[in-house]
Amino acid sequence: MKFFIDTANLEQITEAQNLGILDGVTTNPSLMAKEGITGDSNIISHYKKICEIVDGDVSAEVISTEFDGMVEEGNRLSKISDQIVVKIPMTKNGVRALKYFSNNNIKTNCTLIFSPGQALLAAKSGANYVSPFIGRLDDISSDGLSLISEIRQIFDNFNFKTEILSASIRHNMHIIDCAKIGSDVVTAPLSSIVGLLNHPLTDSGLKKFLDDHKKGNF
Numbered sequence: 001m002k003f004f005i006d007t008a009n010l011e012q013i014t015e016a017q018n019l020g021i022l023d024g025v026t027t028n029p030s031l032m033a034k035e036g037i038t039g040d041s042n043i044i045s046h047y048k049k050i051c052e053i054v055d056g057d058v059s060a061e062v063i064s065t066e067f068d069g070m071v072e073e074g075n076r077l078s079k080i081s082d083q084i085v086v087k088i089p090m091t092k093n094g095v096r097a098l099k100y101f102s103n104n105n106i107k108t109n110c111t112l113i114f115s116p117g118q119a120l121l122a123a124k125s126g127a128n129y130v131s132p133f134i135g136r137l138d139d140i141s142s143d144g145l146s147l148i149s150e151i152r153q154i155f156d157n158f159n160f161k162t163e164i165l166s167a168s169i170r171h172n173m174h175i176i177d178c179a180k181i182g183s184d185v186v187t188a189p190l191s192s193i194v195g196l197l198n199h200p201l202t203d204s205g206l207k208k209f210l211d212d213h214k215k216g217n218f
């Protein structure tokens with residue numbers, strides 16, 4: 001399973017990259033705004049910086065909701081680097097844009113997926129990734145992980161090449177459950193990724209090893 005980090009924060013991206021486990025980055029307009037990145041040229045140069053830090057795919061979301069605007073923006077974003085994946089919302093225009101980019105060999109990530117039908121349409125349109133939002137479904141007392149299972153089953157039935165990129169991860173267990181279900185990718189905040197490191201028995205076990213080593217030295 002691939003690990004993407006879900007942020008536009010360069011320090012956090014660098015920290016995850018330095019861990020040696022990072023396969024890519026996802027951003028969205030809210031995450032870019034959180035870092036204070038506004039205006040076309042700042043946005044483009046921020047994506048360039050992200051691409052320089054990581055080796056893998058970097059999702060860059062279009063703002064336009066019109067087909068022509070999505071195509072224009074996506075073409076512009078894709079020129080930044082081969083690593084750029086154009087992130088397109090799940091709308092009627094978005095589906096058309098996914099098909100356009102697929103025909104033009106530009107990688108895409110279809111975002112804001114909340115149902116199996118939306119994932120199926122995105123896959124049919126040639127999206128490279130679909131991003132089902134687990135946490136936001138859980139937030140409204142729905143079952144985000146069931147959606148991942150349903151999409152897995154549908155994609156496997158027809159050998160779709162589209163990868164499931166589980167998003168809106170809220171905690172470590174979402175990552176573990178996605179791995180069990182067979183999600184191709186998870187995109188998570190740094191805190192959830194490094195949270196996987198923690199276990200109290202590891203801490204106490206290490207402390208005992210180091211204490212015993214010290215005793216042995218006297």
Ligand code: E4P
Pocket residue numbers: 006026027028111131133135136167168169187
């Ligand atoms: C996915 O690509 C989105 O950026 C993200 O996972 C949304 O997560 P949120 O629900 O925590 O905003």
